[in-house]
Amino acid sequence: MPTRRTTMRSRTGTKLYAVRDASGQFKDIQTYKRAHAADLRHKSKAEVEAARGPMEKKVRKAAGDAVKSVKRSVKGAVAAVERVAKRAVKQVAGRQPPKKTMPKPAVRKTAKKTASKTARKSAGKAAPKPAAKKPVKKTVRKAATKPAGKRLAKKVSKTK
Numbered sequence: 001m002p003t004r005r006t007t008m009r010s011r012t013g014t015k016l017y018a019v020r021d022a023s024g025q026f027k028d029i030q031t032y033k034r035a036h037a038a039d040l041r042h043k044s045k046a047e048v049e050a051a052r053g054p055m056e057k058k059v060r061k062a063a064g065d066a067v068k069s070v071k072r073s074v075k076g077a078v079a080a081v082e083r084v085a086k087r088a089v090k091q092v093a094g095r096q097p098p099k100k101t102m103p104k105p106a107v108r109k110t111a112k113k114t115a116s117k118t119a120r121k122s123a124g125k126a127a128p129k130p131a132a133k134k135p136v137k138k139t140v141r142k143a144a145t146k147p148a149g150k151r152l153a154k155k156v157s158k159t160k
Contacts, residue, residue, distance in 0.1 A: 007032065 005017040015032035043051075052060075 003027075005030075005035070 003019050005019050008016050008018055010016055017030045017032055017035045018026055019028040019030070021027040049057075
Protein backbone atom coordinates (compact mmCIF):
# COMPACT_ATOMS: atom_id res chain seq x y z
CA MET A 1 0.00 0.00 0.00
CA PRO A 2 1.43 3.39 -0.94
CA THR A 3 2.27 5.82 1.82
CA ARG A 4 -0.18 8.63 2.42
CA ARG A 5 1.07 12.18 1.92
CA THR A 6 -0.36 15.33 3.39
CA THR A 7 0.06 18.75 1.76
CA MET A 8 1.38 21.87 3.47
CA ARG A 9 3.21 25.04 2.56
CA SER A 10 6.71 26.20 3.48
CA ARG A 11 7.55 29.70 4.85
CA THR A 12 8.26 30.87 1.31
CA GLY A 13 4.90 29.56 0.11
CA THR A 14 6.09 26.48 -1.79
CA LYS A 15 3.59 23.64 -1.69
CA LEU A 16 5.01 20.50 0.02
CA TYR A 17 4.12 16.87 0.48
CA ALA A 18 4.87 15.49 3.94
CA VAL A 19 5.16 11.73 4.45
CA ARG A 20 4.69 10.52 8.03
CA ASP A 21 5.62 7.22 9.66
CA ALA A 22 3.32 5.15 11.92
CA SER A 23 4.06 7.29 15.00
CA GLY A 24 3.16 10.49 13.13
CA GLN A 25 6.71 11.85 12.81
CA PHE A 26 7.82 13.30 9.48
CA LYS A 27 9.64 10.65 7.52
CA ASP A 28 10.11 12.54 4.26
CA ILE A 29 9.25 15.98 2.90
CA GLN A 30 9.04 16.53 -0.87
CA THR A 31 8.16 19.54 -2.97
CA TYR A 32 4.75 19.10 -4.54
CA LYS A 33 6.06 20.00 -7.99
CA ARG A 34 8.75 17.27 -8.06
CA ALA A 35 6.63 14.60 -6.36
CA HIS A 36 3.67 15.22 -8.66
CA ALA A 37 5.90 15.01 -11.77
CA ALA A 38 7.34 11.70 -10.52
CA ASP A 39 3.81 10.38 -9.94
CA LEU A 40 2.82 11.23 -13.49
CA ARG A 41 5.88 9.48 -14.94
CA HIS A 42 5.01 6.14 -13.31
CA LYS A 43 1.86 4.19 -14.04
CA SER A 44 0.24 1.92 -11.50
CA LYS A 45 -0.18 -1.79 -12.03
CA ALA A 46 -3.93 -1.38 -12.38
CA GLU A 47 -3.50 1.28 -15.10
CA VAL A 48 -1.13 -0.96 -17.04
CA GLU A 49 -3.53 -3.92 -16.82
CA ALA A 50 -6.46 -1.78 -17.89
CA ALA A 51 -4.53 -0.48 -20.91
CA ARG A 52 -3.93 -4.00 -22.21
CA GLY A 53 -6.59 -5.62 -24.32
CA PRO A 54 -8.16 -8.99 -23.46
CA MET A 55 -6.32 -10.75 -26.33
CA GLU A 56 -2.91 -9.47 -25.16
CA LYS A 57 -3.60 -10.80 -21.66
CA LYS A 58 -4.34 -14.25 -23.04
CA VAL A 59 -1.21 -14.26 -25.21
CA ARG A 60 0.99 -13.17 -22.29
CA LYS A 61 -0.47 -15.89 -20.04
CA ALA A 62 0.02 -18.59 -22.68
CA ALA A 63 3.63 -17.47 -23.28
CA GLY A 64 4.34 -17.49 -19.53
CA ASP A 65 2.89 -20.98 -19.17
CA ALA A 66 4.96 -22.26 -22.10
CA VAL A 67 8.14 -20.83 -20.61
CA LYS A 68 7.39 -22.46 -17.24
CA SER A 69 6.78 -25.89 -18.80
CA VAL A 70 9.99 -25.71 -20.87
CA LYS A 71 11.98 -24.71 -17.79
CA ARG A 72 10.57 -27.67 -15.85
CA SER A 73 11.36 -30.20 -18.59
CA VAL A 74 14.88 -28.84 -19.14
CA LYS A 75 15.54 -28.86 -15.41
CA GLY A 76 14.59 -32.56 -15.25
CA ALA A 77 16.79 -33.42 -18.24
CA VAL A 78 19.78 -31.58 -16.79
CA ALA A 79 19.38 -33.36 -13.47
CA ALA A 80 19.26 -36.76 -15.23
CA VAL A 81 22.42 -36.00 -17.23
CA GLU A 82 24.22 -34.90 -14.05
CA ARG A 83 23.29 -38.15 -12.29
CA VAL A 84 24.54 -40.28 -15.19
CA ALA A 85 27.78 -38.30 -15.40
CA LYS A 86 28.46 -38.69 -11.66
CA ARG A 87 27.87 -42.43 -11.89
CA ALA A 88 30.24 -42.75 -14.86
CA VAL A 89 32.94 -40.78 -13.08
CA LYS A 90 32.67 -42.98 -10.00
CA GLN A 91 32.99 -46.14 -12.10
CA VAL A 92 35.89 -44.99 -14.26
CA ALA A 93 38.04 -42.88 -11.99
CA GLY A 94 39.94 -44.24 -9.03
CA ARG A 95 41.39 -42.08 -6.31
CA GLN A 96 43.49 -39.27 -7.71
CA PRO A 97 46.87 -38.47 -6.09
CA PRO A 98 47.04 -35.14 -4.29
CA LYS A 99 47.72 -32.19 -6.54
CA LYS A 100 51.28 -30.87 -6.54
CA THR A 101 51.59 -27.31 -5.36
CA MET A 102 53.59 -25.00 -7.56
CA PRO A 103 56.39 -23.04 -5.83
CA LYS A 104 56.21 -19.27 -5.78
CA PRO A 105 57.74 -17.40 -8.76
CA ALA A 106 60.72 -16.13 -6.73
CA VAL A 107 61.57 -19.68 -5.65
CA ARG A 108 61.30 -20.89 -9.23
CA LYS A 109 63.69 -18.20 -10.48
CA THR A 110 66.35 -19.03 -7.91
CA ALA A 111 65.97 -22.73 -8.63
CA LYS A 112 66.45 -22.04 -12.36
CA LYS A 113 69.54 -19.97 -11.71
CA THR A 114 71.20 -22.62 -9.55
CA ALA A 115 70.30 -25.37 -12.02
CA SER A 116 71.78 -23.45 -14.92
CA LYS A 117 74.97 -22.71 -12.95
CA THR A 118 75.48 -26.37 -12.03
CA ALA A 119 74.83 -27.40 -15.64
CA ARG A 120 77.45 -24.93 -16.88
CA LYS A 121 80.00 -26.13 -14.32
CA SER A 122 79.46 -29.81 -15.11
CA ALA A 123 79.62 -29.14 -18.87
CA GLY A 124 82.89 -27.26 -18.42
CA LYS A 125 84.49 -30.07 -16.40
CA ALA A 126 83.24 -32.93 -18.58
CA ALA A 127 85.42 -32.68 -21.71
CA PRO A 128 87.08 -29.36 -22.41
CA LYS A 129 90.09 -30.81 -24.31
CA PRO A 130 88.27 -32.72 -27.12
CA ALA A 131 86.16 -29.67 -27.84
CA ALA A 132 89.33 -27.61 -28.34
CA LYS A 133 90.90 -30.15 -30.77
CA LYS A 134 87.95 -30.30 -33.18
CA PRO A 135 88.32 -26.79 -34.63
CA VAL A 136 92.04 -27.49 -35.34
CA LYS A 137 91.18 -30.53 -37.46
CA LYS A 138 88.65 -28.52 -39.44
CA THR A 139 91.19 -25.86 -40.26
CA VAL A 140 93.63 -28.52 -41.41
CA ARG A 141 91.00 -30.05 -43.69
CA LYS A 142 90.13 -26.67 -45.17
CA ALA A 143 93.78 -25.91 -45.78
CA ALA A 144 94.21 -29.30 -47.46
CA THR A 145 91.97 -28.30 -50.32
CA LYS A 146 94.44 -25.55 -51.39
CA PRO A 147 97.71 -26.59 -53.16
CA ALA A 148 100.02 -25.11 -50.51
CA GLY A 149 97.85 -26.55 -47.79
CA LYS A 150 98.08 -30.06 -49.20
CA ARG A 151 101.75 -30.20 -48.36
CA LEU A 152 101.02 -28.94 -44.83
CA ALA A 153 98.31 -31.56 -44.38
CA LYS A 154 100.73 -34.35 -45.39
CA LYS A 155 103.28 -33.14 -42.82
CA VAL A 156 100.64 -33.03 -40.08
CA SER A 157 99.37 -36.51 -40.91
CA LYS A 158 102.92 -37.94 -40.93
CA THR A 159 103.68 -36.52 -37.49
CA LYS A 160 100.64 -38.27 -36.00
